[in-house]
């Protein structure tokens with residue numbers, strides 16, 4: 425599955441037919457099932473169970489994973505196409521799918537051994553069980569190698585102690601990819617191990633749901649481990665290789681986060697175009713004003729650039745090539761683009777944009793986190809610069 429293929433005719437940037445179909449079906453699903461829930465999410469800060477069930481029925485919880493483990497086999501490109509469409513709804517929907525597919529289950533999928541995947545992935549892909557990703561801690565956000573959660577081997581098990589925070593879907597997930605220190609002296613290079621942890625097991629507690637600025641409907645909370653026992657066969661990959669698993673997983677997460685940004689920005693641009701054609705000032709639609717036209721033109725250009733970056737990065741990921749620098753560029757650019765777009769769209773709407781009823785102020789609040797989570801944009805610049813200066 426490739427977005428750009430070479431042939432006698434040269435490069436082909438057309439999406440394959442199965443992905444065009446996927447794109448259409450998710451767009452219809454979003455418009456029919458998710459848009460009507462916009463106000464519900466804002467008012468109740470929850471995705472109704474019935475909507476989650478429909479998302480499961482759509483196969484959204486297994487999209488990127490191979491059919492061998494119960495997934496839809498859409499690969500990273502197909503997943504990004506789907507997330508772009510999901511990004512047209514409240515950000516909470518793509519966030520819940522992202523916590524599960526992009527990073528939670530992805531850590532297991534990328535590095536877990538076959539038997540661990542065979543035991544867990546079919547239910548995860550079906551959405552019967554939900555996953556999340558537990559790396560961040562109160563004292564280790566950007567500096568991920570400085571995590572303090574410890575895992576001590578005890579016979580055929582590991583005993584985990586520590587606190588993870590800001591864990592997306594930590595309240596509803598059944599399992600988490602948890603990163604813990606197994607050798608204090610080795611740090612990121614051999615001292616951190618990834619575990620697939622049952623969050624309903626003894627010794628695991630979920631903290632209260634955090635009160636956030638936006639992203640209502642998608643929750644974060646602490647996960648607290650107090651002598652939580654994890655069987656040794658639930659180590660993801662090799663003991664000591666967990667930091668690399670976390671970084672590879674975040675590469676995937678940063679790519680798909682970019683896809684959600686593209687969809688969110690695209691629908692706002694469409695809203696701004698419609699408003700600019702309708703809103704009359706000084707005797708003509710504001711779309712006739714060059715100041716407004718320039719804003720529309722800049723937004724369309726940036727969305728076009730962002731979409732192509734995402735597709736290109738996903739294409740590389742599906743070819744099995746390392747794409748850390750592309751993922752960092754995608755995350756940095758697409759999130760900044762999404763924040764700029766929502767700001768311009770609000771400006772084009774004038775005072776109405778500031779009113780809750782247009783939904784733009786919600787998108788404005790929801791967008792702000794994009795430059796922070798899954799690695800701040802400053803961290804992305806560090807990753808890009810380090811690669812350039814190697």
Ligand code: COS
Nearest residue numbers: 559560565566567568569612668671672675748798799803
């Ligand atoms: N893929 C494979 N290996 C990777 C990797 C990647 N994407 N990123 C790093 N590594 C490897 C490095 O190559 C290095 O190994 P070698 O010394 O053998 O080459 C090892 O991992 C340590 O990497 P590095 O020295 O870059 O680690 P740092 O402690 O300097 O941290 C950053 C690197 C800052 C990039 C990392 O801590 C980070 O991404 N922080 C942000 C965390 C984040 O996104 N949190 C969001 C919350 S989770 S949603």
